[in-house]
Amino acid sequence: QVQLVESGGGVVQPGGSLRLSCAASGFTLSNYGMHWVRQAPGKGLEGVAVLSSDGNEKYYSGSVQGRFTISRDNSKNTLDLQMNSLRAEDTAIYYCVKSYYEGVYGYQVYWGQGTQVTVSS
């Protein structure tokens, strides 16, 4: 059974860094496109980053481009999101999401429970 468990969230000061991790079970993460999607308090959903199964395609939203990096550790079956130069507007629940196929243009089949990131001084 597919399971995605995010970790690494917490409280960080503006300008700081955090690294989120998503542990996958029940499937091989490297066979699928994978996403990070965030949801600010009481707000809608924003696609933050996406990574293709072969690693050749990575895309970021304009609001995080140059500050966030998505990556995968195939040996651990995990997906990571390195977040630098954090801002108050990055405060959100961050979800790890599995695509239905290996590319970056797939619908999002399965979502983890999310991890809370709070940027505040």
Added chain:
Amino acid sequence: DIVMTQSPDSLAVSLGERATINCKSSQSVLYSSNKKNYLGWYQQKPGQPPKLLIYWASTRESGVPDRFSGSGSGTDFSLTISSLQAEDVAVYFCHQHYTTPHTFGQGTKLEIK
């Protein structure tokens, strides 16, 4: 980026009645080579992550009750719940995956009248 606009922002419907949520994209999400609309619908209940209901605009995900249906093509789409049940109270989002970054509608809050 493709802008997804849902209407209405909130909706109150009586139990057993029909509920319809609309979604409009700022450009077509119909891919001409495979004739598929890159449009999905998600349901989010309080304290839970979103759950996929509909993909390719009109295909129900496995396990989703058949009272949920999706329709539309190009830029205009709808999600219909044919007979509202108490457990359908949630926020519903449309989602385009035709281009990156993927974008979502602002959400429609569905309540019982």
